[in-house]
Amino acid sequence: xxxxxxxxxxxxxxxxxxxxxxxxxxxxxxxxxxxxxxxxxxxxxxxxxxxxxxxxxxxxxxxxxxxxxxxxxxxxxxxxxxxxxxxxxxxxxxxxxxxxxxxxxxxxxxxxxxxxxxxxxxxxxxxxxxxxxxxxxxxxxxxxxxxxxxxxxxxxxxxxxxxxxxxxxxxxxxxxxxxxxxxxxxxxxxxxxxxxxxxxxxxxxxxxxxxxxxxxxxxxxxxxxxxxxxxxxxxxxxxxxxxxxxxxxxxxxxxxxxxxxxxxxxxxxxxxxxxxxxxxxxxxxxxxxxxxxxxxxxxxxxxxxxxxxxx
Amino acid sequence: xxxxxxxxxxxxxxxxxxxxxxxxxxxxxxxxxxxxxxxxxxxxxxxxxxxxxxxxxxxxxxxxxxxxxxxxxxxxxxxxxxxxxxxxxxxxxxxxxxxxxxxxxxxxxxxxxxxxxxxxxxxxxxxxxxxxxxxxxxxxxxxxxxxxxxxxxxxxxxxxxxxxxxxxxxxxxxxxxxxxxxxxxxxxxxxxxxxxxxxxxxxxxxxxxxxxxxxxxxxxxxxxxxxxxxxxxxxxxxxxxxxxxxxxxxxxxxxxxxxxxxxxxxxxxxxxxxxxxxxxxxxxxxxxxxxxxxxxxxxxxxxxxxxxxx
Amino acid sequence: xxxxxxxxxxxxxxxxxxxxxxxxxxxxxxxxxxxxxxxxxxxxxxxxxxxxxxxxxxxxxxxxxxxxxxxxxxxxxxxxxxxxxxxxxxxxxxxxxxxxxxxxxxxxxxxxxxxxxxxxxxxxxxxxxxxxxxxxxxxxxxxxxxxxxxxxxxxxxxxxxxxxxxxxxxxxxxxxxxxxxxxxxxxxxxxxxxxxxxxxxxxxxxxxxxxxxxxxxxxxxxxxxxxxxxxxxxxxxxxxxxxxxxxxxxxxxxxxxxxxxxxxxxxxxxxxxxxxxxxxxxxxxxxxxxxxxxxxxxxxxxxxxxxxxxxxxxxxxxxxxxxxxxxxxxxxxxxxxxxxxx
Numbered sequence: 001x002x003x004x005x006x007x008x009x010x011x012x013x014x015x016x017x018x019x020x021x022x023x024x025x026x027x028x029x030x031x032x033x034x035x036x037x038x039x040x041x042x043x044x045x046x047x048x049x050x051x052x053x054x055x056x057x058x059x060x061x062x063x064x065x066x067x068x069x070x071x072x073x074x075x076x077x078x079x080x081x082x083x084x085x086x087x088x089x090x091x092x093x094x095x096x097x098x099x100x101x102x103x104x105x106x107x108x109x110x111x112x113x114x115x116x117x118x119x120x121x122x123x124x125x126x127x128x129x130x131x132x133x134x135x136x137x138x139x140x141x142x143x144x145x146x147x148x149x150x151x152x153x154x155x156x157x158x159x160x161x162x163x164x165x166x167x168x169x170x171x172x173x174x175x176x177x178x179x180x181x182x183x184x185x186x187x188x189x190x191x192x193x194x195x196x197x198x199x200x201x202x203x204x205x206x207x208x209x210x211x212x213x214x215x216x217x218x219x220x221x222x223x224x225x226x227x228x229x230x231x232x233x234x235x236x237x238x239x240x241x242x243x244x245x246x247x248x249x250x251x252x253x254x255x256x257x258x259x260x261x262x263x264x265x266x267x268x269x270x271x272x273x274x275x276x277x278x279x280x281x282x283x284x285x286x287x288x289x290x291x292x293x294x295x296x297x298x299x300x301x302x303x304x305x306x307x308x309x310x311x
Numbered sequence: 312x313x314x315x316x317x318x319x320x321x322x323x324x325x326x327x328x329x330x331x332x333x334x335x336x337x338x339x340x341x342x343x344x345x346x347x348x349x350x351x352x353x354x355x356x357x358x359x360x361x362x363x364x365x366x367x368x369x370x371x372x373x374x375x376x377x378x379x380x381x382x383x384x385x386x387x388x389x390x391x392x393x394x395x396x397x398x399x400x401x402x403x404x405x406x407x408x409x410x411x412x413x414x415x416x417x418x419x420x421x422x423x424x425x426x427x428x429x430x431x432x433x434x435x436x437x438x439x440x441x442x443x444x445x446x447x448x449x450x451x452x453x454x455x456x457x458x459x460x461x462x463x464x465x466x467x468x469x470x471x472x473x474x475x476x477x478x479x480x481x482x483x484x485x486x487x488x489x490x491x492x493x494x495x496x497x498x499x500x501x502x503x504x505x506x507x508x509x510x511x512x513x514x515x516x517x518x519x520x521x522x523x524x525x526x527x528x529x530x531x532x533x534x535x536x537x538x539x540x541x542x543x544x545x546x547x548x549x550x551x552x553x554x555x556x557x558x559x560x561x562x563x564x565x566x567x568x569x570x571x572x573x574x575x576x577x578x579x580x581x582x583x584x585x586x587x588x589x590x591x592x593x594x595x596x597x598x599x600x601x602x603x604x605x606x607x608x609x610x611x612x613x614x615x616x617x618x619x620x621x
Numbered sequence: 622x623x624x625x626x627x628x629x630x631x632x633x634x635x636x637x638x639x640x641x642x643x644x645x646x647x648x649x650x651x652x653x654x655x656x657x658x659x660x661x662x663x664x665x666x667x668x669x670x671x672x673x674x675x676x677x678x679x680x681x682x683x684x685x686x687x688x689x690x691x692x693x694x695x696x697x698x699x700x701x702x703x704x705x706x707x708x709x710x711x712x713x714x715x716x717x718x719x720x721x722x723x724x725x726x727x728x729x730x731x732x733x734x735x736x737x738x739x740x741x742x743x744x745x746x747x748x749x750x751x752x753x754x755x756x757x758x759x760x761x762x763x764x765x766x767x768x769x770x771x772x773x774x775x776x777x778x779x780x781x782x783x784x785x786x787x788x789x790x791x792x793x794x795x796x797x798x799x800x801x802x803x804x805x806x807x808x809x810x811x812x813x814x815x816x817x818x819x820x821x822x823x824x825x826x827x828x829x830x831x832x833x834x835x836x837x838x839x840x841x842x843x844x845x846x847x848x849x850x851x852x853x854x855x856x857x858x859x860x861x862x863x864x865x866x867x868x869x870x871x872x873x874x875x876x877x878x879x880x881x882x883x884x885x886x887x888x889x890x891x892x893x894x895x896x897x898x899x900x901x902x903x904x905x906x907x908x909x910x911x912x913x914x915x916x917x918x919x920x921x922x923x924x925x926x927x928x929x930x931x932x933x934x935x936x937x938x939x940x941x942x943x944x945x946x947x948x949x950x951x952x953x954x955x956x957x958x959x960x961x962x963x
Contacts, residue, residue: 023512024513027515028512031414031417032417034409034410034412034417035433038433038434038437038482039430039433041437041479042433045440045445049447049448070681102340102343102344103341103345105344106338106342106344106345107345110342120348123349123352126352127352129533129603129606130540130603131539131540131541131569131600132540133542133569133572133599134355134596134600136576137359137592138351138354141358154663155710156667156711171348199330199331231442231443231543232546232573235573242694242695242696243681243692243694244693245690245691245692247692259665259692259693267443268546268547272547274851274852274855274872286443286447289441290440290444293441378839383805383807384839459856463858466842466853467856467860468842550802550844552843553805553843553845554839556839563800
């Protein structure tokens with residue numbers, strides 16, 4: 001008995017009409033059109049950026065990549081901002097990854113399925129969806145004001161505060177991607193290890209983690225890319241909006257205390273100047289930034305393809 | 312034989328005490344890591360609530376319904392800020408939903424495997440573009456060459472350009488989540504429709520999309536949440552950095568929640584302490600946190616519903 | 622295990638990289654105090670966005686000569702700069718107006734001692750978009766009608782005509798949308814504009830209570846970033862705003878500098894009219910230096926020495942502002958030598 005529902009009615013009317021399916025074709029074209037619109041937007045964006053930015057890069061090349069901020073467009077470069085981003089990425093790696101991977105290991109491998117565990121998991125998911133500027137508030141309260149009372153760090157915000165803020169921003173993403181990677185490892189692997197007498201840690205260390213490593217690596221690389229592109233939280237922790245010099249920074253301690261900038265922040269500063277020369281600098285900075293992001297994403301995809309195992 | 316001693320005892324399997332201590336220590340350190348995520352949430356919420364309360368105590372509650380958002384003039388109209396947010400997010404959805412859903416339906420129902428391989432990267436590339444880049448694009452192209460050409464009365468800094476930029480950022484998110492939802496619809500449903508003679512448009516619109524409703528709703532809510540939380544594009548092109556009167560005019564400057572917070576940071580981040588103007592930052596932050604939290608929880612509920620019925 | 626080992630290797634390599642990068646640079650620093658090269662302290666400058674281009678140029682040149690010095694220069698606004706300065710968080714506060722009594726009180730309360738040094742001259746430039754060609758000269762009455770507290774809600778230039786005529790302005794503005802982009806209350810330019818254009822006196826004469834008289838209308842797009850103001854003027858056909866002279870002058874013909882009639886005829890802002898004071902909205906630019914910190918911070922001392930030296934003070938004109946007359950420069954220099962000596 002054919003169910004009398006909307007589907008059958010719709011299908012029936014389709015069957016009965018004998019014309020060519022113009023509306024169908026129109027529909028398909030409209031759908032393809034939306035994809036093409038996205039493509040047009042992408043191309044327009046890249047074109048605009050490359051057209052404005054390439055002249056700067058071809059004329060000044062390495063000089064642009066090495067120089068620091070300057071009021072003169074002909075001398076300003078993205079070097080200092082690149083260095084700042086680089087140091088902050090390292091801080092993120094050192095701080096967020098161990099904690100994030102550890103938290104995920106606990107949630108997936110050790111914790112029993114109680115309300116507490118589920119609450120933590122939900123909490124992590126919600127943290128991942130919080131707007132990035134709210135993390136700036138956390139950074140301000142914790143890593144500028146509170147930290148200032150404990151350690152003698154720059155009052156207005158320093159590389160360390162910036163790096164720690166980005167670490168907290170990225171932490172939920174690391175936890176989520178690592179959890180998913182761990183979940184994809186089949187139970188049989190763990191059970192086999194238990195079966196020969198391994199403790200839980202030994203199982204994790206020698207069997208589960210290596211198996212989940214590709215997924216974890218991809219996730220961590222992608223979260224680094226995210227940290228690299230974020231500016232909003234840095235606004236609240238004293239990133240430079242004018243000129244700064246890190247002063248050689250010949251010790252790690254001095255480096256962590258110095259004023260700083262990051263690549264997206266430098267682009268923001270340049271974008272706000274009405275002088276077209278600065279807009280070109282901003283575009284050149286974007287080209288550098290997108291190249292780095294492309295490389296990083298490429299590495300992530302390569303890692304995933306190379307090491308991924310189908311279970 | 313029945314009373315022979317077993318070769319391996321439970322004690323052997325349990326291992327030495329050192330091994331067990333190490334196990335406990337390692338388990339403990341992982342637990343601490345997991346606990347840290349709760350600590351972070353707690354700090355965020357506590358600092359937001361604490362300072363928000365301090366803010367509310369300092370101000371005259373009538374200031375919350377003033378004519379505009381001018382923190383330095385003691386005008387803290389929450390309505391201005393959130394109307395601005397919803398205008399920008401609304402415009403963003405007007406772009407992200409058609410483009411995102413359209414792309415998702417095409418990739419899931421119409422595209423051949425080869426077409427999918429060529430076209431899906433478009434969405435993935437768009438997803439990888441940082442918001443500062445879209446902000447730059449909005450400043451140099453969307454506002455002068457699109458919005459101001461179409462609407463000559465528009466000022467250079469306007470909410471519409473910001474909305475379009477945010478829409479570009481939300482599109483990949485809507486597209487990806489919706490596509491996942493559509494692909495999760497069992498093939499048998501489609502085959503049933505085709506078997507009855509339905510063509511692709513009919514199948515897609517009357518069979519597949521309705522079946523994937525929960526997932527699609529989740530996609531739209533997530534896109535909206537992203538739009539509400541976007542800061543850079545708004546900071547660069549929506550104007551209103553010092554404040555804004557209540558406005559519903561998308562062709563003029565305006566203020567959003569994230570923009571208000573960023574403006575307080577860039578202009579005033581140095582003005583710390585207990586001034587009401589600065590503490591309004593926490594108040595807006597709390598409201599924003601609550602709104603995005605609610606949106607994300609709702610979206611997760613729809614995802615769970617999709618999983619159950621899919 | 623291959624991947625775990627690889628991960629350990631990557632971790633070790635990156636740690637080595639940080640240490641190497643941190644230790645390898647500048648391992649041959651000359652001793653502090655050596656001629657022009659070895660200063661390695663920190664200098665934090667913040668405050669006025671108007672003075673920012675000057676301080677930035679000074680800082681860049683100083684940094685080139687002293688690569689080990691950690692310097693930061695920002696421009697969130699004169700008012701915000703003073704808050705930081707009087708909390709001891711910055712060493713130098715740029716200001717486009719003099720310190721106000723409440724700010725002085727805050728500094729005294731925190732035990733901050735400072736010296737005020739005049740370093741340059743500026744003329745607040747009122748601008749409009751070149752497309753708005755009927756506006757070439759405005760007098761103080763016009764400025765009050767367009768910007769003052771009673772202009773709240775005027776959405777078109779023509780709305781201000783009645784009020785302008787009432788307070789002695791010309792009052793024949795076209796019926797074009799009035800979109801104002803100007804500094805906000807964090808800015809010294811805001812305060813200077815009110816005083817120099819006589820907004821507060823006109824307001825009191827019009828019956829506005831004294832505590833509300835020294836304010837502009839609130840419904841305009843304010844920005845602490847002067848570049849954003851310029852962009853707003855350039856981008857909208859009948860926009861109006863005001864900004865420090867250097868920012869406007871550098872835009873050439875992309876903005877129209879409106880002549881101001883202070884009672885003696887319309888005067889265009891230029892280096893000469895600002896220098897001799899004929900431009901009505903001329904004002905001084907200052908830096909305030911924390912003298913307690915100077916005692917312990919050689920780099921800060923050298924920085925201010927450089928600022929006031931002939932090469933340093935040339936940054937004022939290089940940044941497109943106007944140099945102070947030599948007698949006032951000498952006054953600043955002697956104020957500084959007394960302060961650094963104490």
